[in-house]
Amino acid sequence: MVMQSQDRGMTVGLRGQVGELCYRSGLLHSLQRVRSWVQKDLRILAYHRIMPLPDPSTYEFDLELISTPPERFREQMLLLKQRYNPIRLSDVAAALNDGKSLPADAVVVTFDDGYDDNYRNAFPILRELGVPATFFVSTGHIDSGRPYAYDWLVHMILVSDARQMVLPELGVDVALSSDRHARRLVATDVLCRMKELGALEQTTMIQRLEQEWQMPSDTAPPDCRPMSWEQLREMHAAGFEIGSHGVHHWMLSKLPLAELESEVRDSKAALERELGSVPLLMSYPVGSTRAYDDRVIAITRDAGFQLACSYTSGTNPQPLSNRYALNRLAIERNMGKGWFAAMLTMPHLMSYPTPDYPSGRGEVPACSH
Numbered sequence: 001m002v003m004q005s006q007d008r009g010m011t012v013g014l015r016g017q018v019g020e021l022c023y024r025s026g027l028l029h030s031l032q033r034v035r036s037w038v039q040k041d042l043r044i045l046a047y048h049r050i051m052p053l054p055d056p057s058t059y060e061f062d063l064e065l066i067s068t069p070p071e072r073f074r075e076q077m078l079l080l081k082q083r084y085n086p087i088r089l090s091d092v093a094a095a096l097n098d099g100k101s102l103p104a105d106a107v108v109v110t111f112d113d114g115y116d117d118n119y120r121n122a123f124p125i126l127r128e129l130g131v132p133a134t135f136f137v138s139t140g141h142i143d144s145g146r147p148y149a150y151d152w153l154v155h156m157i158l159v160s161d162a163r164q165m166v167l168p169e170l171g172v173d174v175a176l177s178s179d180r181h182a183r184r185l186v187a188t189d190v191l192c193r194m195k196e197l198g199a200l201e202q203t204t205m206i207q208r209l210e211q212e213w214q215m216p217s218d219t220a221p222p223d224c225r226p227m228s229w230e231q232l233r234e235m236h237a238a239g240f241e242i243g244s245h246g247v248h249h250w251m252l253s254k255l256p257l258a259e260l261e262s263e264v265r266d267s268k269a270a271l272e273r274e275l276g277s278v279p280l281l282m283s284y285p286v287g288s289t290r291a292y293d294d295r296v297i298a299i300t301r302d303a304g305f306q307l308a309c310s311y312t313s314g315t316n317p318q319p320l321s322n323r324y325a326l327n328r329l330a331i332e333r334n335m336g337k338g339w340f341a342a343m344l345t346m347p348h349l350m351s352y353p354t355p356d357y358p359s360g361r362g363e364v365p366a367c368s369h
């Protein structure tokens, strides 16, 4: 198929193949039962977008944000319901507060960012199956129609008429070919490099490119639309949890103190203003170890948040050692049914490793959002 040959990011790799083999062997269920006796750890799944897999040769946004298509998401949630114990993130906070342990095979489902496909595609499936979930949203984007800045940056690089891109902040001066895949590689490189900049410098750089290329983000097409407060109110009323992913989706550790405090407190105020009383749950934007630090954790805790999720790959052994740096298991779009099942059973072997960010070594690491 055209899509498979062109989307080199779809390569399943060794983990995926081993996962499918384990799944087909029929041993996973027994393995899971044994594991749940010896290892009491909390698994938190991290999703971004739930949407049909597009043709990469024509899709104009960041493919890496697509976690899984709706039909596969439904399979995944059915598996959770049948073989695991899906619980709410606030149940984790309550257990921690009461000094109680979590039920065996506890799994939490989370979403980052707040794309409107979460409402259109994920919410109906979760509601139908009765699987709880937490949606972390960047409150400044809700109702705005404005795309998330990193996704818009990828879009600009993919479709701009420009033939050269110069970003002095990153030491980037690169020709833009007409090949969409080549442009995706450039975009990935830029995304990774720019996450070493301060958050405000990142914003300035993206806004400058918008002006230079005359591609203002307020003309964004519906493909990258965030949810509305009305949608979130409906999800909240149906029992789903809505948490903070900051206001502007800025990397919190890369902000001056005043802006960091505003991101945490203003996102909390927006959630409470729009939704009423909510359990205060946080997911740090980008979420890698360079996206939060002791200062971020202290401000999150002092603002009243009960828990916070990182994007560090892993499970959370009980008793939980740091409720403000919970590990998660990222779900990626090339994860088939068998790989997903094997990843839940053997997360340490089958999950995506956490990208390493060796600052200053000039390497281009894999990125998280």
Ligand SMILES: [Zn+2]
Pocket: 112, 113, 245, 249, 285, 286, 369
């Ligand atoms: Zn995010």
